[in-house]
Amino acid sequence: MSRLTALDPEEATGKTKELFEILQREMGMIPNMMRVLGNSSATLNAYMCFNEGMSHSTLTSTLRELIALTVANANGCDYGNAAHSFVAGEIGLNAPTTDDARHGIHSDVKITAALRFAKEVLSKRGAVSDETIQHVKAAGYTQGEIIDIIAQIALSIFTNYIYVAAVTDIDFPKLAPIINNDSLNFK
Template structure:
C-alpha cells in the first residue's frame, strides 16, 4: 500500500485534474506514480515538462528509456523498472537487451558506455571520475550527450525517489530490479 495516497483522477480538481486528464489523454492511462505526484500539481507539472523538454534533445526515445532502465536498476526502483521494461517492450526492444539495460549495459557499445556512465552518476552522486568521462568520450559520446545523460538521470532520480518515499503501488507487470543490479 502506498504511503502517499495517489490522487483519484475521478475526484481531482483544479490543476491536478487538468494534468491527470492530460496524462490519460496522452498515454491512455494514469499511472500511479503520476497520481502520487499530483498531490502537488507543481511536481507533476515539472516532471511532465522535463520529459517534454528532454524529448526534444538529441537522444531518441529508446535511448532515454535505456537511461531510465539503468537508473531504475542502479536505484533499485521496482516501480520505474517495471514501467520502463513495459515501455521498452512496447518499443520492441528485445527482452535480453531490456535486462542488459536495466543492469547498465547494452549490446551497442556507445549505448553501453552511456549506461555505464549513467550508473556512475548515480553511484557517485554526480562526482564521476575523469576516467568515467574519458570512457564515455572514447565510446563516441559528445559533451552534449554527456550533459543530456546527466539530465536524463536526474529526471529519473526524481521518479525513483518519489516511488521510494511513497512506496507507490506498481501498476505495470512487476520487475525486481535488484536481480539485475551490477556493482
C-alpha cells in the first residue's frame, strides 16, 4: 500500500491540474508516479522540465531508458523497473535487453561502458576515479555525453527515491526484482 497518496486527477487543482492535463494529452493517462509527484506541483513541474530537457540531450532515448533501468535496479525501485521496462518495450527493446540493462550490461560494448559508468557513479556517489572517466571516454563518449549520462542518473535517482519512499502502487506490468550481487565497481 502506498505511503503517499497518488492524487485523483479529478480532484487536482491549480498548477497540478494544469500539469495533469498536459500529461493526459501527451501520455493518454496519468501514471501513479506522476500522481504521487503531483502532491507538490513544484516537484511535478521540475520533473517534467528535467525529463523534457533530457529528451534533447546527446543520449538516444534507448540509452536513456537503459540507464534508467540500471539505476532503478541498483536503487531497488520496483516502480522504476516496471515503468522503464514498459517504456523500453514501447520503443522496441526486447525483454532480454531490458533485463540485461537492469544488471548494467548490454550486447554493445559502448552501451555497456555507459551502464557500468552509471553503476560506478551510483556506488561512489559521483566521486569516480580518473580511471573510470578515462574508461568511459575510451569507449567513445564525449565530455558532453558523460555529463548527459550523469544527468540521466540524477533524474532517475530523483524519481526512484520518491517512489521507493512513497511505496508507489505499480500501474505497469510488474516485474520480479533482480538482485544484483555483482560489485558496483567499474572494471
